[in-house]
Amino acid sequence: MSLESEILECIRTDLDEEAFNQAALTLFNYQSKANLPYRNYLRSLGVASADVYHWTEIPALPTSTFRDQRVACFPPIETTKVFETSGTTEDHTGRHEFAKLDCYQKSLMKGFVDAMPDVSQYHWISLIPSYEVRPTGSLSFMVSTLAYHYSEQSVDFLCDAEFNFEPEDLFEKLIECSMSETPIFMLGTSFAFARLFESLMESRVQTALPPNSVLFDTGGYKGRHKEYTRPEFLELIDESLGIKPEQIWNEYGMTELSSQAYSRSDIGYHTFPAWTRVVVRDPATGALCSNREQGVIQILDLANIGSVLAVSTQDLGIMHGDRHLELLGRVDSESLRGCSLNYE
Amino acid sequence: MNLKQRLQLITDHFPDSERMGFSGTQELENWIVSELGNLDVLEGPVKTPAGWQRVRPVESIYHICAGNVAVSAETSLLICILLGSKAVFKLPSSGLPELEARVKRLPQEWQQQIELLSEHDPERMRSCDAVVVFGSDQTVASVTSACRPQQRVLRYGNKISMGVVTATGATEAWARAAVQEILAYQQLGCLSPQSYLCEDPGAVAVFAGLLEEAFQELPTEQEGISLEAKALIFDARQRNTANGDTVCVPRAEATWTVVQRRKSRLTPGPGFGFIEVVPSPAAELPGMLETWRGKLSSVSFSTEKITSEEWAFWEDYGVHRLCRMGNLQRPPIAWTHDGRPRLADLVSWTYADPDLNLG
Numbered sequence: 001m002s003l004e005s006e007i008l009e010c011i012r013t014d015l016d017e018e019a020f021n022q023a024a025l026t027l028f029n030y031q032s033k034a035n036l037p038y039r040n041y042l043r044s045l046g047v048a049s050a051d052v053y054h055w056t057e058i059p060a061l062p063t064s065t066f067r068d069q070r071v072a073c074f075p076p077i078e079t080t081k082v083f084e085t086s087g088t089t090e091d092h093t094g095r096h097e098f099a100k101l102d103c104y105q106k107s108l109m110k111g112f113v114d115a116m117p118d119v120s121q122y123h124w125i126s127l128i129p130s131y132e133v134r135p136t137g138s139l140s141f142m143v144s145t146l147a148y149h150y151s152e153q154s155v156d157f158l159c160d161a162e163f164n165f166e167p168e169d170l171f172e173k174l175i176e177c178s179m180s181e182t183p184i185f186m187l188g189t190s191f192a193f194a195r196l197f198e199s200l201m202e203s204r205v206q207t208a209l210p211p212n213s214v215l216f217d218t219g220g221y222k223g224r225h226k227e228y229t230r231p232e233f234l235e236l237i238d239e240s241l242g243i244k245p246e247q248i249w250n251e252y253g254m255t256e257l258s259s260q261a262y263s264r265s266d267i268g269y270h271t272f273p274a275w276t277r278v279v280v281r282d283p284a285t286g287a288l289c290s291n292r293e294q295g296v297i298q299i300l301d302l303a304n305i306g307s308v309l310a311v312s313t314q315d316l317g318i319m320h321g322d323r324h325l326e327l328l329g330r331v332d333s334e335s336l337r338g339c340s341l342n343y344e
Numbered sequence: 345m346n347l348k349q350r351l352q353l354i355t356d357h358f359p360d361s362e363r364m365g366f367s368g369t370q371e372l373e374n375w376i377v378s379e380l381g382n383l384d385v386l387e388g389p390v391k392t393p394a395g396w397q398r399v400r401p402v403e404s405i406y407h408i409c410a411g412n413v414a415v416s417a418e419t420s421l422l423i424c425i426l427l428g429s430k431a432v433f434k435l436p437s438s439g440l441p442e443l444e445a446r447v448k449r450l451p452q453e454w455q456q457q458i459e460l461l462s463e464h465d466p467e468r469m470r471s472c473d474a475v476v477v478f479g480s481d482q483t484v485a486s487v488t489s490a491c492r493p494q495q496r497v498l499r500y501g502n503k504i505s506m507g508v509v510t511a512t513g514a515t516e517a518w519a520r521a522a523v524q525e526i527l528a529y530q531q532l533g534c535l536s537p538q539s540y541l542c543e544d545p546g547a548v549a550v551f552a553g554l555l556e557e558a559f560q561e562l563p564t565e566q567e568g569i570s571l572e573a574k575a576l577i578f579d580a581r582q583r584n585t586a587n588g589d590t591v592c593v594p595r596a597e598a599t600w601t602v603v604q605r606r607k608s609r610l611t612p613g614p615g616f617g618f619i620e621v622v623p624s625p626a627a628e629l630p631g632m633l634e635t636w637r638g639k640l641s642s643v644s645f646s647t648e649k650i651t652s653e654e655w656a657f658w659e660d661y662g663v664h665r666l667c668r669m670g671n672l673q674r675p676p677i678a679w680t681h682d683g684r685p686r687l688a689d690l691v692s693w694t695y696a697d698p699d700l701n702l703g
Binding site: 037040041042046060061062064065067069281283284285286294295296312314316331 | 571572574575576577578579582583585586587588597615
């Protein structure tokens, strides 16, 4: 059985701890040889793959490496898909390359279907551009994949490649939908929703979406909008669209991964799929944090076959049990540099 | 209160004058003269060969303070006293104990001239004659757009600084001087060096080693710094390691990190004593700096002399200040922050023709 078939099987079945460990070590062994930047990283750390016996010992590559180097286990000629991260001050983006998308698609589909309520019969309104409009966006790919392979109702993509939308068009759509009985599944980034709330307030448009409608927030302001606290955000959704916290979901994912975690807003913890693991480490020592201790989030994702399965994020979190992560937010390097701290 | 009294007030209430960039009243007077042309011009009309001149300082200044470096707000306070202007300070959410303590020590009549706000007040800001904003580019843009067109807005956005290790400058003395300027203000200010660029690539390992030795002598524990800051240090160390750079960390818990970069690239670090030593041969320097054009503040040199060609080179990339290594964090009071005069931008000039007699 090829490595890819093995991983696909892992995604299909509910892995127990031992099976996950075995699959992770197999993949780590492969990537420690096939992935040049990762191989070099392991050498710098003095870690040999033969010395690693448990998935918690697998060194995580920082996500920032995707901005600096080509993190792939295959030659460039085999690349069929590239997803790009958003730019930085240094004006270069991170790239996650794929030779095949089977695992990626399988992972995102199963992760969504397992975690989320059944929204296949809902009318979808997306404030995330479609894959056709933004072909390098992993989020766009995810939403388009779900829209085409999972949703059985109409899907409206209402924004351009830069996530901008015309408030008037959206209001019209929302008013039209509010008169229907079909619940809405509305997807967008936090900054898109923030813009929507403010546009609704400015225009004094009042609307309540049909009962059982679900809002799907993918997070992220990326400096494009004043950031609301989570309670403020939930209150604004309730006020402007009539959607309660138990109907609001948050997705936690990143371009450097192939799987996503989901959280219902009234619960607050993100749950990861069975083919992933998440740990939180003390940034001062690199040691694993105990339960309920704050630290840096590192994720192991078996679906990341062609790049690196263990990534170290720039996000902070707290573990509650083995699989539930309380996301505290992203460390913002801009906020600590220069004559510069955002006024709060 | 006349200028003389205000100068005395500053001398009395800024005993740490060296930290603020001046050594006594004379230096403050020189600053006024260098920016406004004449010491008496703040007190009344002054006759010059070109005519009568006087200046009127703005009556009120709204300051949006940076939370990372208190000294910028303290300097703003000093400027307000010097000009006799009222001041409103929007403090960061964590407060600015240094500024608050300094204000409390001022005489009552001056305390009444100063307001400290914990919440940003857009209306109060718009009511002031001038706005001084320290913050990210995004903050600066947002504040500017919220100001009245007639308001003066002095903007201080994101900038970085660096040091240059000349071909003969990789010495113990310069490394010790470098460590002083790295650690000042937790390396969080726009004058904090992020990298030391070695003109001779062969000197990278030497200078990095000297920095490590100099750091060893100083206490730099992570205790007391925020989780976010620790996470940034953690991430930066991992990133450099992944990029094949040599990362020297004495113990994981220590803040300081010395990185010997393999490639010629300028990357700002997380602060708290994280420094990169970068090979920077002359041929590669323009490419390195180009990405940061307009975002560079100051450069220190491991030499006591620079040529006018070198000055022009750095000026071309938007650098506003050059100094000896060790002095990056100690600009003289009269320096032009981000290339702008700090007093002249806060006054209005009135002029009377020379043939008009003043009664």
